[in-house]
Amino acid sequence: MIGFSLSEDQEQLRARARAFAETEIKPAAAHHDRTGEFPIEIMQKAFDAKLMSEGIPKEYDGPGLSNLDAALMTEELGAACMGIGTCIMANSLALAPIILFGGAAQKERYLRPHARAFRIAAFALTEREAGSDAGAAKTTAVRDGDHYVINGDKCFCTNGGFADFYVVFASTNPDRGPLGMSAFIVERDMGVEVGKAEDKMGQRASNQVELHFRDVRVPTENLLLKEGRGFQVAMGTLDRTRAGTAAGAVGIARRALEEAVKYANERVQFGAPIVKNQAIQFKLADMAMKVEAARLLAWQAAWMADHGVRQTKEAAMAKCYAGDVAMEVTTEAVQILGGRGYSREYPVEKLMRDAKLMQIYEGTQEIQRLVIAREVAKGR
Ligand SMILES: Cc1cc2nc3c(=O)[nH]c(=O)nc-3n(C[C@H](O)[C@H](O)[C@H](O)COP(=O)(O)OP(=O)(O)OC[C@H]3O[C@@H](n4cnc5c(N)ncnc54)[C@H](O)[C@@H]3O)c2cc1C
Missing domain, CATH: 2.40.110.10 (Butyryl-CoA Dehydrogenase, subunit A, domain 2)
Structure with missing residues (x-):
């Protein structure tokens, strides 16, 4: 059986995350980008809204979100500001080794307090x-x-x-x-x-x-x-979190596409909105295709993790492809906005700068390709 529809709970979670991102993150994004100020108050609000430390199981008082749930949420954070999204996501990266590999006493000591109160x-x-x-x-x-x-x-x-x-x-x-x-x-x-x-x-x-x-x-x-099992803990953790990183990259790319579509419809040159040019239309079509494909890879890797299916290859594919898509789509968005795309008055130059990191952290794109190639060579 295969399906792409979300459950009612997932639709609600996505709507909640989108509303939070629109009201709490998006308006603050430029300020934190300019100043580099750590968004601790926004993180506290995200925690209060159960949009942080999301993977802590319910038995330890956490939200107990699945990997797919987390991917839905992270796309929304990425679309608003991936810098702030990374602050929220990095907390989950640190909790994941305990969730995945911790003993009962370690979970009690380190997960429950993180579920009950805002901590980093x-x-x-x-x-x-x-x-x-x-x-x-x-x-x-x-x-x-x-x-x-x-x-x-x-x-x-x-x-x-x-x-x-x-x-x-x-x-x-x-x-x-x-x-x-x-x-x-x-x-x-x-x-x-x-x-x-x-x-x-x-x-x-x-x-x-x-x-x-x-x-x-x-x-x-x-x-x-x-x-002697630390490397296994590190790699097992990254296998698990890469779908979320991919989803964040999808969020950046989706936002860049939205900004580009809006501008292309508004900007008039040679007597018509620039969206009337096939050259712009084809850019938008490629951007839209890439966003959809990256999202499907992210969802697949998250779904596999939720169903206990080995997803080393798929998680690396999702992270690598979505990171590259974020870079490509934001670069095209800057191009579509022309000189304004290069100006700090518009959000797309920030999206392009933010996208670059998606090709570097949680394992560079080259390392993801090595992981994929190793799995493929083994016939997996
Ligand atoms: C903003 C940010 C946040 C980060 N957060 C964390 C964090 O929370 N925790 C943490 O532990 N780390 C974190 N990192 C570190 C990050 O994971 C590393 O930067 C990344 O893994 C690459 O390591 P490096 O920078 O040393 O580059 P290098 O390993 O020196 O790589 C340099 C270049 O060589 C390429 N390269 C290296 N080896 C090969 C190879 N065998 N084949 C082909 N190409 C290769 C790389 O892909 C890259 O292009 C963060 C990094 C950044 C920039």
């Missing part, structure tokens, strides 16, 4: 010398009685400046590369130092910082899964 978490995998090659991370965790002692430095940690706790990837056996990596829940109060924040071209509302670990003592009960 962050995912710390990347290091200066270990980005795409995440398994080459140099941060270490050495067992000392009933604690691990963590030393090292992370970077590009989204929400890191505002988080209560971090899911940190560190090597417990550096000789084994990725197989020596382990994942830990590290509370900020355990001694994490927050370093320099990035100054970025787009998604400027979001916060990315360096984190420094100097003899940070973490209780052994904060180890996720087992020693």
